[in-house]
Amino acid sequence: MSFQLPDLPFAKDALAPHMSAETLEYHHGKHHQGYVNNLNALIEGTEWEDKPLEAIILGAEGGIFNNAAQHYNHSFFWKCLKPGGGGRPQGALLEAVERDFGDFDTFVELFTRTATSQFGSGWGWLVKKDGRLEVMSTGNADTPMIRGATALLTVDVWEHAYYIDYRNARPKFIETVMQHLVNWDFVAENLERA
Ligand code: MN3
Numbered sequence: 414m415s416f417q418l419p420d421l422p423f424a425k426d427a428l429a430p431h432m433s434a435e436t437l438e439y440h441h442g443k444h445h446q447g448y449v450n451n452l453n454a455l456i457e458g459t460e461w462e463d464k465p466l467e468a469i470i471l472g473a474e475g476g477i478f479n480n481a482a483q484h485y486n487h488s489f490f491w492k493c494l495k496p497g498g499g500g501r502p503q504g505a506l507l508e509a510v511e512r513d514f515g516d517f518d519t520f521v522e523l524f525t526r527t528a529t530s531q532f533g534s535g536w537g538w539l540v541k542k543d544g545r546l547e548v549m550s551t552g553n554a555d556t557p558m559i560r561g562a563t564a565l566l567t568v569d570v571w572e573h574a575y576y577i578d579y580r581n582a583r584p585k586f587i588e589t590v591m592q593h594l595v596n597w598d599f600v601a602e603n604l605e606r607a
Contacts, residue, residue: 445488
């Protein structure tokens with residue numbers, strides 16, 4: 414069994430102007446596809462060949478871990494986005510954010526600051542850990558699963574995620590995702606299951 418690149422859950426031009434079709438052509442079609450291809454090549458003939466993705470992430474190291482975690486992180490990231498998204502969640506998710514961060518704007522400010530200040534390549538996350546919501550960032554392919562946390566929302570802050578549309582303006586990219594693209598319904602489903 415080999416891993417496959419998942420289709421985007423929206424048309425390639427559906428997130429413009431906030432995330433262009435050109436960005437998605439490269440980010441999904443080249444970068445994510447590259448992680449899938451590398452992973453399949455690296456696990457062939459090894460103990461990981463027929464293992465589920467999460468087992469590989471939790472057990473493997475080096476290039477196999479990096480490509481497996483990047484495949485997982487990107488597959489999760491696409492589901493965190495939708496045309497006409499962003500703004501404020503409602504219901505149990507909003508209540509949990511207010512309980513653990515004080516209010517929604519404080520959460521957005523903390524999330525943006527944390528993801529912006531991740532040094533080099535990585536990811537910004539909203540997670541649930543030990544019964545509470547937390548904001549964290551991870552470097553390179555690192556992912557909350559290996560820290561005992563359940564991912565609820567992520568934003569990719571590798572340069573390849575924003576350089577075509579935003580050049581070096583990482584904070585503007587993150588702010589735009591929060592204002593216009595976050596699929597809060599997906600985040601709420603993740604919280605229900607967490
Ligand atoms: Mn990426």
